[in-house]
Amino acid sequence: xxxxxxxxxxxxxxxxxxxxxxxxxxxxxxxxxxxxxxxxxxxxxxxxxxxxxxxxxxxxxxxxxxxxxxxxxxxxxxxxxxxxxxxxxxxxxxxxxxxxxxxxxxxxxxxxxxxx
Amino acid sequence: xxxxxxxxxxxxxxxxxxxxxxxxxxxxxxxxxxxxxxxxxxxxxxxxxxxxxxxxxxxxxxxxxxxxxxxxxxxxxxxxxxxxxxxxxxxxxxxxxxxxxxxxxxxxxxxxxxxxxxxxxxxxxxxxxxxxxxxxxxxxxxxxxxxxxxxxxxxxxxxxxxxxxxxxxxxxxxxxxxxxxxxxxxxxxxxxxxxxxxxxxxxxxxxxxxxxxxxxxxxxxxxxxxxxxxxxxxxxxxxxxxxxxxxxxxxxxxxxxxxxxxxxxxxxxxxxxxxxxxxxxxxxxxxxxxxxxxxxxxxxxxxxxxxxxxxxxxxxxxxxxxxxxxxxxxxxxxxxxxxxxxxxxxxxxxxxxxxxxxxxxxxxxxxxxxxxxxxxxxxxxxxxxxxxxxxxxxxxxxxxxxxxxxxxxxxxxxxxxxxxxxxxxxxxxxxxxxxxxxxxxxxxxxxxxxxxxxxxxxxxxxxxxxxxxxxxxxxxxxxxxxxxxxxxxxxxxxxxxxxxxxxxxxxxxxxxxxxxxxxxxxxxxxxxxxxxxxxxxxxxxxxxxxxxxxxxxxxxxxxxxxxxxxxxxxxxxxxxxxxxxxxxxxxxxxxxxxxxxxxxxxxxxxxxxxxxxxxxxxx
Numbered sequence: 001x002x003x004x005x006x007x008x009x010x011x012x013x014x015x016x017x018x019x020x021x022x023x024x025x026x027x028x029x030x031x032x033x034x035x036x037x038x039x040x041x042x043x044x045x046x047x048x049x050x051x052x053x054x055x056x057x058x059x060x061x062x063x064x065x066x067x068x069x070x071x072x073x074x075x076x077x078x079x080x081x082x083x084x085x086x087x088x089x090x091x092x093x094x095x096x097x098x099x100x101x102x103x104x105x106x107x108x109x110x111x112x113x114x115x116x
Numbered sequence: 117x118x119x120x121x122x123x124x125x126x127x128x129x130x131x132x133x134x135x136x137x138x139x140x141x142x143x144x145x146x147x148x149x150x151x152x153x154x155x156x157x158x159x160x161x162x163x164x165x166x167x168x169x170x171x172x173x174x175x176x177x178x179x180x181x182x183x184x185x186x187x188x189x190x191x192x193x194x195x196x197x198x199x200x201x202x203x204x205x206x207x208x209x210x211x212x213x214x215x216x217x218x219x220x221x222x223x224x225x226x227x228x229x230x231x232x233x234x235x236x237x238x239x240x241x242x243x244x245x246x247x248x249x250x251x252x253x254x255x256x257x258x259x260x261x262x263x264x265x266x267x268x269x270x271x272x273x274x275x276x277x278x279x280x281x282x283x284x285x286x287x288x289x290x291x292x293x294x295x296x297x298x299x300x301x302x303x304x305x306x307x308x309x310x311x312x313x314x315x316x317x318x319x320x321x322x323x324x325x326x327x328x329x330x331x332x333x334x335x336x337x338x339x340x341x342x343x344x345x346x347x348x349x350x351x352x353x354x355x356x357x358x359x360x361x362x363x364x365x366x367x368x369x370x371x372x373x374x375x376x377x378x379x380x381x382x383x384x385x386x387x388x389x390x391x392x393x394x395x396x397x398x399x400x401x402x403x404x405x406x407x408x409x410x411x412x413x414x415x416x417x418x419x420x421x422x423x424x425x426x427x428x429x430x431x432x433x434x435x436x437x438x439x440x441x442x443x444x445x446x447x448x449x450x451x452x453x454x455x456x457x458x459x460x461x462x463x464x465x466x467x468x469x470x471x472x473x474x475x476x477x478x479x480x481x482x483x484x485x486x487x488x489x490x491x492x493x494x495x496x497x498x499x500x501x502x503x504x505x506x507x508x509x510x511x512x513x514x515x516x517x518x519x520x521x522x523x524x525x526x527x528x529x530x531x532x533x534x535x536x537x538x539x540x541x542x543x544x545x546x547x548x549x550x551x552x553x554x555x556x557x558x559x560x561x562x563x564x565x566x567x568x569x570x571x572x573x574x575x576x577x578x579x580x581x582x583x584x585x586x587x588x589x590x591x592x593x594x595x596x597x598x599x600x601x602x603x604x605x606x607x608x609x610x611x612x613x614x615x616x617x618x619x620x621x622x623x624x625x626x627x628x629x630x631x632x633x634x635x636x637x638x639x640x641x642x643x644x645x646x647x648x649x650x651x652x653x654x655x656x657x658x659x660x661x662x663x664x665x666x667x668x669x670x671x672x673x674x675x676x677x678x679x680x681x682x683x684x685x686x687x688x689x690x691x692x693x694x695x696x697x698x699x700x701x702x703x704x705x706x707x708x709x710x711x712x713x714x715x716x717x718x719x720x721x722x723x724x725x726x727x728x729x730x731x732x733x734x735x
Contacts, residue, residue, distance in 0.1 A: 032427075035653060050489050053519050055469035079465040082539060083530055084489040084522040085647040089685055094654030099430075102460070102530065102650055106426075109463040 021069035029066070029103050035095045039063055045087035045097055051080045059087060059097065066104075075108040117231060122338040123223040129348030130222070136352055137360050144364070147381030152373050159371040168370040172363050177201055181443040185395060186273030192265065195258030197359075203251045210244040226344075229302040229316070230337055233309040242313070249315035252299060259295050276403070278394040278413050280355075287354035290347040297343050301336040304329045358391040362444055365389040375450045377533055379458050383419075386451055389444050390416040396438035396448070401642055404663040405656035407431060412438045412448045419455060427651060429455055433660075434529055434648035436612040440638050456531025464534035470521055470542045478551040481511040483583075486566075488559030489522055490681040496696075497558055497681055500703035501580060507706060508592040513550060520546075525565035525609075529648035536569075544570050556583045558699070560610035560680045561647065567614060579610060581620040581679045581698050588626060593702070595626050596709035600674040602628040602701070605664075605687070606640035607680030620679045620698055627705040631671055641667070643678075645686030658689065665690045677701055 030037055043060040051057045057080040065074060078101055087097045119127075145153070159165075174180045177198045183190030204225075211225035212218055214232060224231040228248075236245045265272050280288065299319060306312025307320030307329050323329060351357055365385050373382055396412045397403070403411075410431040418424040432452060439448040485505070491497050505512050521543055524536035547555060547570075555577045557563040566577045578586075587593045604624055610616045617637045624630050635641055644660030668676055669692055676695045678684050687695040696704075 048493070050520075050522050054473065054521065080467070080469065081465070082467070082522040082524075083526045083532070083647075085526055085682075086489050086493060089490070089493055089645075089682075096651070096653060098530075098647075099650050102430075105463040106460070113462065 016068055022071050023069050025071050025074075025104065025107055026066050026069065028107060029100055032103055033096055033099045035093070036097075036100050038093045039095055040093060042092060044090045044092060048086045048090045050084045050086060051082050055080055057081070074104065078104050078108070119221065119223060120227070120230065120337070122334065122341045123227060124341070125338075125345030126226065126341040126348075127223065129345035133348040133351055141364060144381040144385055147384075148373065149376070149380070152382070155373065156368070156371045164370045165367075168367045171366050171370065175366065175443070175445075176359070176362055179443065181445075182393075182395075185441070185443070188261065189265075189272040189274070192258050192261040192272070195254050196262070199251055199255035199258060203248065203255065206244065206247055206251060210248065213240065213244070227337065227341070229305045229309075229311055233305070233311060235310040236313070245311070245313035249313040252295065252302075253315055255295050256299060259292060262292065274394065274398060276394060276397040278392045278397065280392075281417070283350055283353035284355050284392070287347060287350040287356050290343045290350065291356070293343040294340070294347060297336065297340040301333075301340045304333045304336055308333060355390070355392040357388050358444070361385060361388040362391070365444070369445075375447050375454055377454065377457055379454055383451065383454060386446050387416050387420045390420075390446060391444060392417065393443060395441050395443060399437040399441045401433065401435065401437065401644070401660050401663070402431070405644075405652070405659040407652075407656065412442070412446075412452075415452060415455075416446075416448075419451070424455060426459060429459060430530070430649065431651040432649055433608070433642050433644070433646035433652075435608040435642035435646060437639070437642065440612060453529065453531060456529075457533055458531075460531040461534075464532050465538070467521070467535070467538045467542070470538065473519070473521075473542070475549045476513075476515075476546055478549065479513045481513045481550075481552055483510060483512045483554040483556050484515050484547060484550055484552045485512045486515045486520075486523075486555060486557050486562060488516070488557065488562040488681065490561065490685065491558045492516075494681040494684055494697065496700050497684070500697070500699040501556075501558060503703050504584065504587070504593065504699060504706075507594075508587045510587070510592075512556070513552060515546065515550070523559075523562040523565045524569070525561045526647045528565065528569070530650055536565075540565070540570055544572065547572060547575065554578060554583075556580055558681065558697075560607045560613065561682065564609045564613050579614075579616060579619075579679065581610075581623055582616065584699060584702055585619050585623040588623065588702075594706055594709060596705045597626065598628045598701070598705045598708065600628045601631055601672065602675050602677045603631055603633055603668045603671055603673040604636070605643065605668070605676055605678040605683055606636060607678060607683050608640070608642050608646065610679055611640055612638060624677055624698060624701065627702050628675070628677070631673060633668065633671055635664075635667060643680075643683040643686040645682045647682065657686070661686055661690065665693065669693060675701070 041060055041063060046052055046058050046060040049057060049059060052059070057077065062074065062077055065071070081101045083098055083101065085098060088095075091097060145156070148156075177194070179190055179193040179197060182193050207225045207228060211220055211228055215224075236242045265277070269275065269277060299316065300323070302312060302316040303320035303323055305320070306316040307324045310317070312320055320329070323332075347356070351359075368382065368385060375382060375386070390413060392413050394413060400411045402408070410428045415424065415428055415432070418428060429452065434449050434452065436449050439446070442448060485501065487498050487501070502514075521539045523543065524539035527533075527536035527539065553575055555566060555572070555575055557566055557577065558580050560579060563577065563579045566572070584593065588595060602624060604621055606612075606617060610620075621630060641664035642660065643664060644657040665687065673693065676687055676693050677698055678687065678695065679698045681697065684695050684697050687693075
């Protein structure tokens with residue numbers, strides 16, 4: 001029996017496609033908020049998140065997508081943040097996560113106004 | 117007498133600055149909203165005009181607020197401003213009386229010692245000549261102090277002064293030269309025509325003994341006139357624009373004009389009123405983290421030149437210490453928030469997901485309790501509050517026990533007012549649907565926004581420090597004084613932000629021994645944890661916290677008490693002093709009374725901190 005029938009092959013491969021890789025946003029953020037470099041993806045921010053308590057919103061996942069250069073759809077996700085600041089207080093590395101969120105928001109808004 | 121040619125620079129400068137001021141005043145007033153214009157019109161014939169005039173006299177001329185800050189600094193400003201003002205006024209009176217007319221060319225009063233070359237005869241002329249000399253002496257003493265301030269700031273109670281730009285430097289040099297040149301020119305003329313008094317005559321005679329005064333006369337009058345001309349011409353590009361604009365600001369403020377949620381011409385009036393005196397530099401705690409370009413004076417300068425960067429704009433704790441110290445009374449926090457609103461306008465969120473949240477059923481409780489996001493990270497506060505509600509027999513509905521939106525204040529501090537409005541509307545609906553009449557809030561950040569931006573008719577918003585004080589006063593909570601020395605840290609949003617200084621202190625004094633500290637109430641430190649700063653690094657926050665902690669530690673307290681979960685969380689990082697919220701102290705004190713820990717050993721009167729807060733560990 002083919003492996004496909006067990007449902008394994010239905011999961012898309014997670015290898016990074018460098019043809020599609022868009023690292024511009026990431027490098028811009030790392031330059032303006034260097035503390036973001038030391039993120040260890042512990043997920044503390046996501047666990048405490050006020051917005052994440054109300055709706056599916058996962059900062060740890062956003063971080064991963066950003067680092068994989070998958071910036072499509074990021075803007076709609078990032079809008080859910082309420083900027084309450086709990087993530088900043090629980091972060092074991094003291095990352096200024098709110099600045100990362102604001103930078104992404106600004107960058108997305110800027111690229112939109114350029115497209116127009 | 118013909119108009120002397122040396123008066124030309126002065127006349128050109130004066131005409132320029134007067135026409136410039138008329139034009140900008142018209143533009144600024146025309147740019148106000150229609151309601152504001154009506155407000156000005158309606159308030160003009162009322163006593164507010166008189167009050168504004170009085171304030172102009174007290175602040176723009178006498179500089180009362182600077183006197184309170186430091187007497188030497190105050191004297192320097194008063195002697196220059198009020199002294200110069202009197203020189204102009206008395207000079208005009210002298211000229212008018214001399215010529216027995218009110219219509220004389222303006223240069224005659226400004227260059228009176230040149231224009232009138234006869235020695236003063238009679239009591240009146242001698243009196244005026246002596247008064248003018250005396251006033252000039254006062255102004256010169258101010259100028260000397262200004263020179264000295266550049267070398268020795270600490271005499272003036274200042275650690276830092278503003279870094280100046282080119283326009284400021286030219287204008288400052290002109291201002292510093294005006295009065296010494298006036299003295300020199302008048303002295304030389306006094307020697308030639310014997311029309312001086314005690315200062316100019318003796319200085320003139322002294323000068324004549326070693327310089328040829330005849331040849332010096334015209335160049336000195338030219339130099340004096342040029343200094344005046346340069347000062348007037350550079351005024352629009354320098355900080356001295358605050359001299360005329362501050363008067364306009366005082367009048368507009370008295371007429372009820374306030375900053376709006378968008379940048380308008382009143383913002384320009386506020387920005388141009390900044391004198392760059394640098395008093396805000398010393399009160400800014402960003403210095404403790406070695407951040408030296410985001411202070412209000414520099415941000416205002418950048419707004420004026422329309423060159424403000426996000427890094428400067430958002431790197432501020434919005435603690436309000438500078439606003440408290442500003443001698444012009446500028447609305448510095450709101451000025452910054454207005455700029456933040458403009459900067460983030462394009463990306464406000466909608467929070468559509470909130471619509472799916474169901475409304476609560478009406479509850480019949482006495483109060484609604486809203487802990488706040490930050491309080492959820494300090495569970496001891498929630499635990500204490502719940503226990504205290506039960507002890508006092510207060511029925512409550514814990515609004516944000518599980519899932520609730522943020523209050524919206526952090527978004528507002530970041531300038532995202534439109535986004536915050538969505539959260540405000542959502543929470544307001546929930547609060548109103550519950551039907552309770554009192555909203556108890558544990559977090560000062562939430563407290564401020566509930567109080568100011570939520571319109572909640574019929575619902576009283578109280579911070580838990582106020583509410584616990586009421587419960588205590590109603591004898592619903594027992595009193596038991598702990599033998600602990602406690603320092604109270606004023607949270608920015610509760611103290612300077614909402615004006616609540618006394619209630620927490622009254623409460624704390626019943627449950628512990630409150631010791632006063634130097635920087636408290638309006639002058640209180642910020643803990644450094646403020647959510648308003650989007651850009652600051654955690655290590656920089658730590659530096660700010662440490663500096664505040666050092667002062668508290670110097671009083672040797674047993675415990676640091678605050679009324680804000682964020683301050684508690686920030687200070688708790690310091691291992692040298694235990695930090696507790698007011699509610700925890702009250703709860704622990706009452707619990708200790710009921711368990712009677714002290715009565716176990718009657719011989720031992722002292723109870724230490726560990727016994728109260730960690731009885732299990734020590735016993």
